[in-house]
Amino acid sequence: MLRHPFNAPRLLAGGMLLMLITAGHASGQDVQISDARLSLLPGEQPGAGYFQLHNTGDEAAVLVGAQSDAFEEVEIHVSSEENGMAHMHALEQLEIEAGERFEFAPKGHHLMFIGRKQTLSEGDDVEVLLEFDDAQPLPVTFDVVSPASL
Amino acid sequence: MVKRVFIVLASLWLVGCGERSWRTAETHEIMPPLDFSLIDEDGQSVEAEDYQGKVTLVYFGYTYCPDVCPITLARLSGTLNRLDDDVRDDIQVLFISVDPKRDTAEVVKRYTNAFGSEFIGITGDLAEIDALTNRMRVTYEYEEPNQRGDYIVTHTSAVFAFDREGEAQFLVRDSHPISDAVADIKRLVAEES
Numbered sequence: 001m002l003r004h005p006f007n008a009p010r011l012l013a014g015g016m017l018l019m020l021i022t023a024g025h026a027s028g029q030d031v032q033i034s035d036a037r038l039s040l041l042p043g044e045q046p047g048a049g050y051f052q053l054h055n056t057g058d059e060a061a062v063l064v065g066a067q068s069d070a071f072e073e074v075e076i077h078v079s080s081e082e083n084g085m086a087h088m089h090a091l092e093q094l095e096i097e098a099g100e101r102f103e104f105a106p107k108g109h110h111l112m113f114i115g116r117k118q119t120l121s122e123g124d125d126v127e128v129l130l131e132f133d134d135a136q137p138l139p140v141t142f143d144v145v146s147p148a149s150l
Numbered sequence: 151m152v153k154r155v156f157i158v159l160a161s162l163w164l165v166g167c168g169e170r171s172w173r174t175a176e177t178h179e180i181m182p183p184l185d186f187s188l189i190d191e192d193g194q195s196v197e198a199e200d201y202q203g204k205v206t207l208v209y210f211g212y213t214y215c216p217d218v219c220p221i222t223l224a225r226l227s228g229t230l231n232r233l234d235d236d237v238r239d240d241i242q243v244l245f246i247s248v249d250p251k252r253d254t255a256e257v258v259k260r261y262t263n264a265f266g267s268e269f270i271g272i273t274g275d276l277a278e279i280d281a282l283t284n285r286m287r288v289t290y291e292y293e294e295p296n297q298r299g300d301y302i303v304t305h306t307s308a309v310f311a312f313d314r315e316g317e318a319q320f321l322v323r324d325s326h327p328i329s330d331a332v333a334d335i336k337r338l339v340a341e342e343s
Contacts (some may be wrong), residue, residue, distance in 0.1 A: 041220055043260045047171070048216040079217045081324065085289070086211075086218040086307040106221040107324070113216070114300065146264070147220035149225060 011026065030057025031096075031130075031138055038113060038142040039106075039150055040124050049074075049142055050150065052105045055096045061141050062133035064093045067111030070126045074116030093133065106150050120144050171322040172337075173330035177310065181318035186210070186282040188246070188274030191259035196272070198316055205241045205338050206312040210288060212249035212303045213261045220264075225328070227265045232332050233339075238268060240339045246272045248279060248290040249303050286310070313338060335337060 009098040032054040055061045066074040076091040094109070096102045104110050111128070118124065124144040129137040156161065184198040184206065207226065211219035230238055245262050247253035250273045253261075258271025273279075283290060288306040295301040307319040311334070319338055322331045 038218065039216070041261060041264045043213075044258065045213045045257075045261065046216040048220075077217070079305050084306055084323070085304055085306055086215075086217070087304050088217065088302050089293075107218055110217050114298075138298060147224040148265070150224065 012147065015063075015088070029060050030059075030135075031061050031132065033130070033138065033140045036128075037145045037150070038120075038128075040113075040120055040122075040144050041147065042121075044116065047071075047113040047116070047144075048077075048106075049113060050106060051140070051142075053096060053102045053104065053125045055098055055100050055102075058098050060098055061096045061135070062093050063130060064133045065131040066111055066128055067130045067131065068113065068126055070116060070118055070120065071113045072117065073113075073119055074124075074128065075112045075114065077112045078109045098107070106147075114149040122146050163184065166284065171189040172324045172334045172336050174311075174320045174326045175308075177321050181287070181310070182285055183318065184316040185285060186246075186274075187274050187278050189255055190280070191255050191262060191271035191273075193255040195269060201242060202316050205314060205335065206316070207241065207243045207335075208310040208312065209243065210246050210247060210248050210283065210290065210305050211307065212247055213253050213257055214249065214300065215305075218307065222307070222309070222324075223262075223265045223269065227269070229328050229331050229335070230268060233281065233336060234327075237336060237339050238327045241268055241318055241335065244272050245269060245270045246279070246282070248283065248305050249292075250274055250276055311338060313341075338339065 004035065029055055034052045034054070036049065036051040038047050038049050065076065068074055077088055078091055079086065079088045081087070122144055126142045126144060128140050128142055130140055131137045184201070186198045188196055190196045209222060209226070211222070213219070226243060230241060231323060247258055253273050255271070255273055258273050262269035262271040290303055291303040293302040293304065308323050310321045311319045313319050320334055322334070
């Protein structure tokens, strides 16, 4: 390495690494979201958001909430089953470790979308801002789907 | 080896008895026949007897539930779609709300219509719903309401199957493979038609 002090790609790589280190915490850009779906039924009933989250950063990412112009409230919820009973409760926050892939999936973690402000139907897109502790909110587009597709 | 012979003998004995053994969980011995006086999705008073003549699947839930209830009903709908049309015509699914305050007839109708024509929404007086859940020994519980007045309901997660006479036969849990549920429902419809 010392023999090639002006090796451009290495300098570039080194610079990028430095930027990552100085960032200090997982930023919005370090979290990748895929397969974002909003399961919704006709009527006023709340919907559920499912997606895969990949924390590609070096620090834990802490999801603290979400919001959308299409809904009055968006909450982080988790469903569970115990002794044949279906439970659900809200979470204040959710920590995703550096490098971790986490799935928001049916009958597990989900976003609960409450109080729709506009008519939505299958095939529509809904813009959602995922809010992280100490980082920029991350805009994500959710596809409106029927629960039958999940 | 001895153990294996015993298992074979035991299964032969079960078959010999003509005892119905379901792949899912059997309820015939532990659950009384279906019996209720509630309100259907068109606002009409209905009794359990009104639903005799078809195989009846019962799920207790509430429409404010965004995840478990619609996913369970959607999977049940997917399960029924694996059956032939003539088999499906002999099946009805009752979605019985344990949250009648929010789930009016109109609400449960719109909700169940999303899953298919076999799905019928049922609501009613809380006292009548309690009479049914107590009888079936299933429970539900309201959580504390939040600032908006919304509340979560904890409820039983199984789907209960009754024969054409309203006799309890089996229940299906999430942990049962869909193929087992399909086989049992098919058999229940076939045995009695």
